[in-house]
Amino acid sequence: MDMHGLTILPGLTDSHAHLAGIGFRELSFNLEGTASVADLKDRLRERAKQGTPGEWLTGRGWIESRWTPPTFPSRTDLDEIASDRPVFLERADGHAAVVNGLALKLARIDRNTPDPAGGRILKDPTTGEPTGMLIDNAMDLVQHLVPPPTDAQTEQALELGAERSVRLGWTQLQIAGNSFHEVDLLCRLYAAGRIKLRLYDAIYGPSADVQRLLAEGPSINRCGDRLTVRGIKLYIDGALGSRGAALLAPYSDAPDTRGLTVNSEATLLPILTQALRRGLQVETHAIGDRGNRIMLDLYEKAFDSVPVKGRPIAAPRWRIEHAQILSPGDIPRFAQLGVIASMQPSHAISDLYFAPSRLGPERLKGAYAWRSLLDTGAVVVAGSDAPVEKGDPLIEFYAAVARRSVDGYADENWHLEQRVSRTRALKMLSSGPAYAAFQENERGSIEVGKIADFTVLSDDIMSIPEADILRARVVMTVIGGEVVYTEPPANH
Ligand SMILES: [Zn+2]
Incomplete structure (x- = not known):
């Protein structure tokens, strides 16, 4: 094929x-970009026109940290608009x-309801009444009442998500936690030719499904050659924005809390040791410095208790x-333990608006520290x-090399020394993820003998001015030699 001077990259992979x-997100009530509580209410008012009283109204995507003032919305805000459902x-x-x-x-949550393990029910400091904000595991108290989507709806979402991903130039997504039921739906979609995207899958646990995976072991090329189930996704803490990330010292802007852990060592360690014996990969969500330390300690404990001769794979390539x-003392431990750091460059440019107030200047030095990790020899994807x-x-790619907002803004607190070179950034999105999926011999770079997964761009993002990176267009996505997306001519 004559690509007329376009830029061909190794097929890009989203590691998480x-x-x-x-x-x-596409199918439901999308609250991305909500500008204020007033905006949230306007959108809710519009949405509430659909559906019937009593029916659940669910949505996702608001971020209060960019509002003025950056305060959480409350039940009263919602009750003003929709109180009958x-x-x-x-x-x-x-x-x-x-x-x-x-x-x-409906969830029977009132002023007397205690916080569940690993969660918080925020309460008004003067009245003691719940504010309507539920953090981490406290969300389950309400969420389990929401009717689950039907299989047809889930299939539609998976198909739409896969379509959108190849359109954006991804050739593989590494799914950070789902269920065997979803895996079965994916296999059906592959068989029907409804999805083309490669997937590398981790099963969410602790759960009955993880017990099943521990019994069955990895499932490489489970239904055709595009889906491998090999990982176990676990959580240790929450997120920084909602102050659920487990920190070693209290939050700088909330001295009464250090965040929370959502699983105990007693729950996690047996899963880790069995996973090692089974040749399964473990990937654990860890945001706070305490969360990360707990997991590095637990991984180390598991490695020590299952000697290499008791493992099908000597180096299990576990991930955080x-x-x-x-x-700072934990940064070199990733390379020492052979633990992969699976990071999200865009989190840095989104979170750096509020991370300085949550963490204070000292802790910020070890935040979103891709470069420090790479310098110690760790694999960063x-x-x-x-x-x-x-x-x-x-x-x-842009966030990793520029560490600026998409409008070009960077604050002196954003630690620009953590930027990486474009070559590094490309590896973090191609050969790195291939290694993290045990697929480095088959994909992740353009080489004779490897699978033909390519992302074709309008411009050479390895050399154009930094500010132009976000203006490059995806012209074509190729998976296993098959063209799965071509830019429509109207976009040229
Ligand atoms: Zn995630």
Whole structure:
């Protein structure tokens, strides 16, 4: 094929994404870019015109840290607009939600309800009444009442998410936690030719599905050659925005809390040791410096207790997802333990608006510290965490090399010394993720003998001015030699 001087990159891989979530974001009430509480209310008013009283109204995507003032929305804000039906609106990071009075009532949450393990029910300091904000595990108290999507809806979301991903130039997504049921739906979609995107899958746990995976072991090329199930996705803490990330010292802007852990060592360690014996990969969400330290300690404990001769794979390539805030002493431990840091460049340019106030200047030095990790010899891979972020490879590439907002803004607190070279950034989105999926012999670079996965761009992002990177267009996406996306002529 004559590519007429376009730029061909190794097929880009998103190391951390939630495929169904990406699709459901398109299908459901999308609150991305909400500018204020007033804007949230306007959108809710519009949305509430659909549906019937009593029916759940759910949505996702708001981020209060960019509002003035940056305060959480409350049940009263929602009750003013919709009080006759339960409302559940997730923050973009999926680690917090605001619900209305009816939802609280249906979940039987009142002033006397204690915080569940690994979660917080925010309460008004003067009245003691719940504000409607639920953090991490407290969300489940309401969320389990929301009717789950039908299989047809989930299939539609997966198909839409896959379509959107190849359009943006991704050739593989590494799914950060789903279920065997979703894997079965994916296999059906592959068989029907409804999705082309490669997927590398981790099953969410602790759960009955993880027990099943521990019994069955990895499943390489599970249904055709585009889907491998090999990982276990675990969580240790929450997120920074909602102050659920577990920190070693209190939050700089909330001295009464150090965040929370959502699973105990007693729960996690047996999963880790069995995974090692089974040749399964473990990837754990860890945001805070305490969360990261707990997991490095637990991984180390597991490695020590299962000697190499007891493992099908000597180097299990376990991962920490996010590795967002690290105590300086823990940075070299990734390379020492052979733990992959799976990070999201876009989180830095989104979170750096509020991270300085949450963390203070000292801790910020170890936050989103890709370069420090690389300098110690750690493998760092990049992903978008979509639908938490947009899920666009060009934004991830740009964030890694520029560490500026998409409008070019950077603050003196943003630690520009953590920027990486374009070659590094490309590796973080191609050969790195291939290694993180045990696929470095088959894909991740353009070489004779490797699978033909390519991302074709309008411009050479390795050399154009930094500010132009985000203006490059995806012209074609090729997976296994098959053209799965071509830019429509109208866009030229
Ligand atoms: Zn995620």
